[in-house]
Amino acid sequence: MKTAICPGSFDPPTNGHLNIIERALKIFDRLIVAVAVNTAKQPIFTGEERVDLLQEIFDGQPKIQVDRFEGLLVDYAKGRGVTTILRGIRNMSDYEYEFQMALANKAMHPELETIFMMTEGRYSHLSSTIIKDVIQYGGKASEMIHPIVEAALKKKLR
């Protein structure tokens, strides 16, 4: 069974994330969507809240498992017995950051392979940061985030 871990902050999950996950199901039999800590970011949702949001969104989809971890991604992958990481890429600045992370992870865990999937053009402008601003200042975000995420963000930010 081909399994990949799709790690991220998911603070909050965007339609760009959801699109990558859904398209990846054509390649992998099972995806572990893993909420992680990015030390460079100050989250607005707790890890538990992000897991709850993703679980609600993927409810009834047995090929997707939502989980959470702290510490290094390589250690989490070893613990889960998975050697494939899936990450989405929107643009060249994502690429540079992703390239560096993939190489660092590979140096720590040589059996680990990182697979990149390009975003669909209609999602390339989306970022969790932009979405937080749109919601906070009353903009229309229905094409950017799932209704479950929109409701949770409104409750948190307004």
Ligand code: PNS
């Ligand atoms: O959605 P993000 O914030 O771009 O995801 C980045 C994330 C969480 C995947 C990355 O920061 C990560 O893997 N964090 C876990 C700690 C770790 O392994 N850091 C070293 C990465 S080389």
